[in-house]
Amino acid sequence: MLRNADARWKGTALDGSGVLSVESGTLKDTPYSFKTRFGDVQGTNPEELLAAAHAACFTMALSFALVNRGCQPATIDTKAKLRMEQLSTHWTITSIHLETKARVPGLDAGAFARIAEETKANCPVSRVLNATVTVAAELLP
Numbered sequence: 001m002l003r004n005a006d007a008r009w010k011g012t013a014l015d016g017s018g019v020l021s022v023e024s025g026t027l028k029d030t031p032y033s034f035k036t037r038f039g040d041v042q043g044t045n046p047e048e049l050l051a052a053a054h055a056a057c058f059t060m061a062l063s064f065a066l067v068n069r070g071c072q073p074a075t076i077d078t079k080a081k082l083r084m085e086q087l088s089t090h091w092t093i094t095s096i097h098l099e100t101k102a103r104v105p106g107l108d109a110g111a112f113a114r115i116a117e118e119t120k121a122n123c124p125v126s127r128v129l130n131a132t133v134t135v136a137a138e139l140l141p
Contacts, residue, residue: 102139
């Protein structure tokens with residue numbers, strides 16, 4: 001499997017801006033800039049895209065893991081909280097905390113927490129990151 005994305009930038013790092021697109025067309029000429037990355041201007045940034053990718057990957061992987069254990073998840077909702085810090089002179093993504101809540105009839109909270117931990121370790125996005133990844137799993141009634 002191969003996936004493609006493109007980014008284009010004009011100007012300096014502080015005053016310039018760019019757009020990014022993905023092969024599927026879901027994102028097309030989506031704006032990003034220093035201000036969308038480090039401020040609160042409308043647009044996206046690499047870190048929120050990575051957090052979204054991690055939440056999506058983990059949630060799908062968790063669904064597969066539950067089904068493989070004979071469970072049928074009704075709903076799974078996951079938030080990814082990415083932390084980026086300046087370490088020495090380099091900005092570094094230091095951690096991503098996943099918060100997942102699910103309705104899985106017939107499953108107990110302990111089993112759900114164990115499956116979520118296994119999934120965290122094995123989801124493809126978790127495996128590519130050089131950051132601490134943690135998960136909090138809540139089973140909903």
